[in-house]
Amino acid sequence: GFKPASRIASIGVSKILQIGARAAAMKRDGLPVIILGAGEPDFDTPDNVKQAAKAAIDRGETKYTALDGTPELKKAIAAKFLRENGVDYALDEVTVGTGAKQILFNAFMASINPGDEVIIPTPYWTSYSDIVEICGGVPVLIPCDATAGFRLKAEQLEQAITEKTRWVLLNSPSNPSGAAYGEADYRPLLDVLLRYPHVWLMVDDMYEHIVYDGFSFVTPVALEPKLKARALTINGVSKAYAMTGWRIGYAGGPKALIKAMAVIQSQATSCPSSVSQAASVEALNGPQDFLKERQESFKRRRDLVVAALNAIPGIDCRTPEGAFYTFAGCGGLIGRKTPAGRTIETDADFTDYLLEVAHVAVVPGSAFGLSPYFRISYATSEAELKEALKHIAEACAKLA
Numbered sequence: 001g002f003k004p005a006s007r008i009a010s011i012g013v014s015k016i017l018q019i020g021a022r023a024a025a026m027k028r029d030g031l032p033v034i035i036l037g038a039g040e041p042d043f044d045t046p047d048n049v050k051q052a053a054k055a056a057i058d059r060g061e062t063k064y065t066a067l068d069g070t071p072e073l074k075k076a077i078a079a080k081f082l083r084e085n086g087v088d089y090a091l092d093e094v095t096v097g098t099g100a101k102q103i104l105f106n107a108f109m110a111s112i113n114p115g116d117e118v119i120i121p122t123p124y125w126t127s128y129s130d131i132v133e134i135c136g137g138v139p140v141l142i143p144c145d146a147t148a149g150f151r152l153k154a155e156q157l158e159q160a161i162t163e164k165t166r167w168v169l170l171n172s173p174s175n176p177s178g179a180a181y182g183e184a185d186y187r188p189l190l191d192v193l194l195r196y197p198h199v200w201l202m203v204d205d206m207y208e209h210i211v212y213d214g215f216s217f218v219t220p221v222a223l224e225p226k227l228k229a230r231a232l233t234i235n236g237v238s239k240a241y242a243m244t245g246w247r248i249g250y251a252g253g254p255k256a257l258i259k260a261m262a263v264i265q266s267q268a269t270s271c272p273s274s275v276s277q278a279a280s281v282e283a284l285n286g287p288q289d290f291l292k293e294r295q296e297s298f299k300r301r302r303d304l305v306v307a308a309l310n311a312i313p314g315i316d317c318r319t320p321e322g323a324f325y326t327f328a329g330c331g332g333l334i335g336r337k338t339p340a341g342r343t344i345e346t347d348a349d350f351t352d353y354l355l356e357v358a359h360v361a362v363v364p365g366s367a368f369g370l371s372p373y374f375r376i377s378y379a380t381s382e383a384e385l386k387e388a389l390k391h392i393a394e395a396c397a398k399l400a
């Protein structure tokens with residue numbers, strides 16, 4: 001029979017996908033399942049972006065492009081970094097890939113030797129640790145719970161650094177916690193990094209445009225230009241512009257790293273999709289005012305979900321600064337008994353129970369490395385969220 005390679009031996013099919021498949025099967029059986037698991041906005045890609053893609057097709061831009069991004073898109077990205085982040089990247093310091101996921105993959109493939117360590121604050125987006133492992137690296141997971149605002153502290157960072165540390169990977173606003181680092185949160189971490197010149201900084205700013213209550217987004221390289229020579233700033237169009245299916249992500253970083261990433265990309269995909277790159281030029285250069293409206297809509301949903309969760313005894317939800325996820329604690333429900341007589345021992349038991357009894361699919365904290373919590377993605381209609389939260393509350397009330 002088939003024997004998988006050792007590099008993927010410890011990597012199972014993601015829990016998120018398993019839950020999604022189970023929920024979809026229940027739906028097909030006619031059960032009214034509400035899925036709050038998906039990590040994508042329910043909005044449509046803006047019209048001007050779609051038009052730009054159609055125009056690119058009509059112009060014949062349907063062939064291979066430059067390896068790591070068309071000059072037009074690299075210019076649009078460099079302009080974005082300067083305009084929105086105050087960071088100046090030259091065109092040869094910019095790379096474009098098939099989603100931010102490929103950017104992460106290129107970066108780790110191009111930089112990690114067997115045994116190199118990557119420090120990842122936890123809870124973390126599952127792909128981080130899996131990609132590091134596929135590339136032969138060792139994820140060093142540092143727990144950052146709700147009392148710490150789900151943020152890494154300078155002492156924790158310093159303690160985790162060894163001679164083998166290659167990268168620290170920070171994600172703000174975070175998937176799954178929604179927590180974001182402001183200037184005051186970043187500063188002590190950047191000061192630690194200044195003392196360890198062998199450690200590089202990777203930041204994932206994917207949810208930059210989804211922040212609330214006047215939160216002021218900053219990216220580390222803007223705060224500490226001395227780190228620019230050993231930092232990779234990752235972003236993309238998937239979440240801000242509702243373009244998950246177009247598969248375009250990008251990054252700015254030192255030229256030598258960007259070149260090494262292109263070597264990986266050249267043997268993986270040759271280039272990102274030509275049509276999607278043309279669409280992304282319009283997304284970045286075109287009108288940005290709809291971002292505010294969508295933010296407002298996400299904020300209403302966040303407030304609704306946080307309030308409804310905190311009204312349930314045994315559940316405790318911190319108000320997130322950004323992204324479209326809540327990461328609520330369910331420690332108060334561990335040890336309780338379901339009507340069928342089963343004990344809720346873990347957050348995964350709790351989310352299984354919610355799927356079976358409330359017909360709501362959410363993801364256990366264990367999928368993101370931190371328990372006992374569960375993640376709700378609120379990138380769905382307010383009506384559906386209200387319905388789902390009502391069913392969750394009813395199911396929790398049935399626990400003895």
Ligand code: PLP
Nearest residue numbers: 039099100101175206236238249
């Ligand atoms: N980074 C974070 C934190 C994410 O949540 C995601 C998607 O879920 C990505 C990166 C990847 O985005 P994409 O590959 O669509 O650009």
